[in-house]
Amino acid sequence: EADIYQTPRYLVIGTGKKITLECSQTMGHDKMYWYQQDPGMELHLIHYSYGVNSTEKGDLSSESTVSRIRTEHFPLTLESARPSHTSQYLCASSPDIPNQPQHFGDGTRLSIL
């Protein structure tokens, strides 16, 4: 049962376009995360949030930005897409309790031409 939703699932778009990847969760989790992952490879944390109006950069530098205006919503934006942004982007959430797992969406596969 998917309680965290990402849209779109797939996006093919030209260089220079502005892109917003959507992520919503219905579990009331305070913490949310964005990861970048090449197919079958390791996860790289690019952004995370502790709660509303909180955003932090992750371990991997990214040209994307995020916002957290509502608890359930954590969109990621690329102002001007480039081919190097081609990847899979995974959103996750977790409660603010120790030792709790992260719940992942199914990801957005982004291809920049």
Added chain:
Amino acid sequence: TQLLEQSPQFLSIQEGENLTVYCNSSSVFSSLQWYRQEPGEGPVLLVTVVTGGEVKKLKRLTFQFGDARKDSSLHITAAQPGDTGLYLCAGDDEYSGAGSYQLTFGKGTKLSVIP
């Protein structure tokens, strides 16, 4: 920065064989989680181990947390093609206080089980 080393990175075996995947670190974790990710999907939690020396079983999968809480292993008995996927371990920081803001993920083990 804490690191989790997973081995092997790739594993291809025949259906029915047994295998073990390892997750090692020099750091202590308050808990360790194992996830499986199938192509085109997000990772899904398999198990969380919390106590040093803990062993958990999930059907043909056996998970063990090291006594010192620095390492873990996943053993699969009689592997099946449905076990194919990317297996990720992730550690929750022992010393980050109540509610770690992020997990430390290993790079994953890509398992292929050939029919």
